Amino acid sequence: FGLMAYDPAYKNTASCRSAITLIDGDKGILRYRGYPIEQLAEHSTFLEVAYLLLWGELPTKSEFDGWVDQITHHTYVHQYLIHGMEGFKWDAHAMGKLVSLLGTLSTFYEDSKNVRDPAVRREHIIKIIAKMPTIAAWCFRHMQGRPYIYPDNGLSYVGNFMNMLFRMAEPKFEPSPAIEKALDVLFILHADHEQNCSASAARAVGSAETDPYCSLAAASAALYGPLHGGANEAVLRMLREIGSLGNIPGFIEGVKNRERRLMGFGHRVYKNYDPRARIIKQLAHDVFAETGKNPLLDIALELEKIALDDEFFVERRLYPNVDFYSGLIYQSIGFPVEFFPVLFAIPRAAGWLAQWQEMLMDPEQKIARPRQVYIGEGERAYVPMDKR
Numbered sequence: 001f002g003l004m005a006y007d008p009a010y011k012n013t014a015s016c017r018s019a020i021t022l023i024d025g026d027k028g029i030l031r032y033r034g035y036p037i038e039q040l041a042e043h044s045t046f047l048e049v050a051y052l053l054l055w056g057e058l059p060t061k062s063e064f065d066g067w068v069d070q071i072t073h074h075t076y077v078h079q080y081l082i083h084g085m086e087g088f089k090w091d092a093h094a095m096g097k098l099v100s101l102l103g104t105l106s107t108f109y110e111d112s113k114n115v116r117d118p119a120v121r122r123e124h125i126i127k128i129i130a131k132m133p134t135i136a137a138w139c140f141r142h143m144q145g146r147p148y149i150y151p152d153n154g155l156s157y158v159g160n161f162m163n164m165l166f167r168m169a170e171p172k173f174e175p176s177p178a179i180e181k182a183l184d185v186l187f188i189l190h191a192d193h194e195q196n197c198s199a200s201a202a203r204a205v206g207s208a209e210t211d212p213y214c215s216l217a218a219a220s221a222a223l224y225g226p227l228h229g230g231a232n233e234a235v236l237r238m239l240r241e242i243g244s245l246g247n248i249p250g251f252i253e254g255v256k257n258r259e260r261r262l263m264g265f266g267h268r269v270y271k272n273y274d275p276r277a278r279i280i281k282q283l284a285h286d287v288f289a290e291t292g293k294n295p296l297l298d299i300a301l302e303l304e305k306i307a308l309d310d311e312f313f314v315e316r317r318l319y320p321n322v323d324f325y326s327g328l329i330y331q332s333i334g335f336p337v338e339f340f341p342v343l344f345a346i347p348r349a350a351g352w353l354a355q356w357q358e359m360l361m362d363p364e365q366k367i368a369r370p371r372q373v374y375i376g377e378g379e380r381a382y383v384p385m386d387k388r
């Protein structure tokens, strides 16, 4: 095979050179464009972080105001998308709908196919970041059988999203400042994570010069999986199934016997505590101070304590990841479990778009096309069906 290397799941192959996000998995470090995630979570906002990821620098006041203004004025989504939504069964999974509707949206924007034009790219980056909360909220309302709520441009990014989700009648829904802030911080923490499965999907599909809507539909499909963004949903289901502290030892034995995985634990890159999980654990206390403690928290805390002390997990360097505590917060805010991966997808769209744009701007990149090591039959002659 000449110089070709066999590297299943690309565990040791860098597919690109990137200046967006740095993860040091051994030290538990995560930085966007050089800024530590802890500082961004404490001081920044999701829209500022989206700007940073996409354009490389923190915005000045006037750049930021212009950015927020543009995003705010593209939140409206064409009515016809609702016809697409109406084709789904009432209990269709929200991620299945999101994947489909992102693909559908590409048919509204023929010009988005001109991906080599920076102005076109910028226009559709803004449209996608603006429209993700609207589409997501409509998926939620469809799931609940409630009328769709249109964007209110007088509200913040998260405030508008929550109003479209939870508004029942006049007046508009107003989340408590603590909850609005918590969701914004969760959005910051989920905004990018370098070459994960979904970002790689966005890059691979985008490398064929596919438009950004379809590239993000592919990324969302990757995120849907329970080993990736679907893990937050799987954690909540797991905690519910465990049900009480007394059932934890039996559950852990099952994990060690490889009957199942401890969802929300382990990571391809982090071999230390995921810094996002540490921030989310703290955030959970702020949210529970408003909503009351999620009764599943004690089970999660005890699971973590036992796992961090157990040889099986220690040897394999398995620590809680971003999904371990996020679901507890989402549930306390009032989201059903089927909606959790969508809450991951909304902010991750900023990261996918940054990765997609960087790939298109990189003169070394070409259409993604991995090689293989062929292990099938040698040449053989076709046998007619009646002779087999």
Ligand code: CMC
Residues within 6 Å of the ligand: 196, 226, 227, 228, 229, 230, 231, 255, 260, 261, 262, 263, 264, 265, 266, 267, 268, 269, 316, 318, 321, 322, 323
């Ligand atoms: N529970 C039990 N054992 C585990 C777990 C887990 N959660 N994760 C890894 N292991 C074991 C695995 O069985 C293997 O053991 P052995 O070497 O004895 O066969 C060893 O640890 C290495 O596992 P791996 O599957 O080779 O590791 P990977 O890097 O391919 O997988 C992972 C990473 C995240 C898919 C995996 O840790 C996992 O399935 N975790 C649970 C799902 C989850 O929480 N996913 C969210 C990831 S973070 C957010 C995101 O990326 O979306």
